[in-house]
Amino acid sequence: MQAEIGMGMASQELDRFQHLVSDLFARVMLTPSEEIDAEVALALPRVLENLAVDDVRLLRFDGEGRTLTGIERSAHGAVTPAGPQPAAESRDWYVSRLATGQPLAIVADCADGPERELLRSLGVAAHLSMPVLVGSRLVCALTIGLARPPASWPGPLVDRVRLVAEMLAAGLERRRQDLAMRDFSAEIDRLNARLSAENAYLQEEIKTYHNFDDLVGTSAALGAALAQVSQVAPTDSTVLLLGETGTGKELVARAIHARSARAKRPLVCVNCAALPPTLIESELFGHERGAFTNAVSMRQGRFELADGGTIFLDEIGDLPPEIQAKLLRVLQEGEFERVGASRSRKVDVRVIAATHHNLAQAVEARTFRADLYYRLSVFPVQLPPLRERREDIPQLVWFFIHQRQRKLGRQIKHVPSAVMSALQRYRWPGNVRELENIVERAMIRATGDTLLLDEMFGAPVQQGTEESAVELNAVERTHIEHILRECGGKINGRGNAAERLGIHPNSLRFRMKKLGVSRPVHLKGGALPPARSFLRAVVAS
DSSP: OHHHHHHHHHHHHHHHHHHHHHHHHHHHHHSOGGGHHHHHHHHHHHHHHHHTOSEEEEEEEOTTSOSEEEEEEEETTEEESOOOOOOHHHHHHHHHHHTTTOOEEEEGGGOOHHHHHHHHHHTOSEEEEEEEEETTEEEEEEEEEESSOOSSOOHHHHHHHHHHHHHHHHHHHHHHHHHHHHHHHHHHHHHHHHHHHHHHHHHHHHHHOOOOSSOOOOOHHHHHHHHHHHHHTTSOOOEEEEOOTTSOHHHHHHHHHHTSTTTTSOEEEEEGGGSOTTTHHHHHHEEOTTSSTTOOSOEEOHHHHTTTSEEEEETGGGOOHHHHHHHHHHHHHSEEOOBTOOSOEEOOOEEEEEESSOHHHHHHTTSSOHHHHHHHTTEEEEOOOGGGOGGGHHHHHHHHHHHHHHHHTOOOOBOOHHHHHHHHHSOOTTHHHHHHHHHHHHHHHOOSSBOOOOTTTOOOOOSOSSOOHHHHHHHHHHHHHHHHHHTTTOSSSTTOHHHHHTSOHHHHHHHHHHHTOOOOOOOGGGOOOOOOOHHHHHHHO
16 A cells, blocks of 8 residues: 555655646747746745755856856746856856766765865755756756755756756757847848948949049149158058149049058048038938937938048038037047937947148138037148149149040040140139049030030130139139039039039039029029120120
């Protein structure tokens, strides 16, 4: 009868353990990975009760299986983050023993120095640790303790502890792998987003890139500027390019970047004057999804695209005051926030800025921050206007001819001396960009192998090799008035006069104010006064 009762109790005990194992499997293997920690904490009291022990703990180790990073404890049904706190020597000994993957069984009567220290720190008379390794990495160890030391640890109990430990380890490993996969997937998404953004930006650049091998010209004025470029290019210093519109500031920025240690990373160009005030912050620093209307997805800004490389901020003088403050922070600390984000981001970007404005005067007028001005002008480079390097014009003319002949289907072999002389005597308010446009227009209109200027440029002036400033101003004023009439007085928008002249709208306004040019007055019915031909206007002036 007693044997039957004992067998019945053993059968019930085995049934309870099998039920525990089945339930643990469902909890740690089928539960979402982010909930596994909570399920493990809930499982420990049941393990304590089922195994009929006084103490149960789950020790977890870091990704390299060395450092004890977290401990869950269950004593009399209570779950706490407490754990063994032996001396450093005993702790190191304990972890090294677990790293072997072999069970560690300690009974007070037979314990030596470090074993006794471990029992003391746990407050038990007998202790069993069951480590679990994945490969050679220690994942966790399930430990049990008894208040009264047994004669020996029962084999069935050791086997059950091993089974439960392996199940809990499988759950913890699945959680680790899921989190690692999420981190990996997030990093892949981030890199893909950056690659996509860089690709889109480079596709834009391909449409506008002039494919210059280098700056064209041998004049002393250009040589002095290039000497400064060669000095600052290898450094990481901020550069401020000064000069009129069309003097080649973007080309100089590319030369600086190409000769720097950042040449293998992107050069991102931003025209600050061309960005709408409502979008400039998003363009520079990016935005989060939902940050504003139509922000249907996260977007990286130009500073993130330039991380590790260089950003060229053209027309920096046109930045709104509120953006100037954010730019100053990037320059000083390398930090910014996307629009709609609360977390700061770090970037490593070299800044090259350019402007045709007099920033010192803008600082005095309080339209430009003084601290930003001083931060930008670490190394200013003044680029000469084309009228100060007239000896470079023949070289530039032939450069543009050779560059565009195949694209335009022309074979220009001759440039008359009168044409070249006229080009060298002109004042060039639009500088090299205007010269480029004039040459291309002349090539389009050419019917043979000789480059001839049309009346849109004007007849050569026959008063010596150098015209007086008054005569040059008269030619320039008449030319601007003619283009304004042709464009209906428009300075901005499609088909505007600034575009026809090959200069920035702000530069055109500046020239109009200086030369006393007013917009054409509309007649009744919206018509404009009839325009004289440019040749007759020049002769009349």
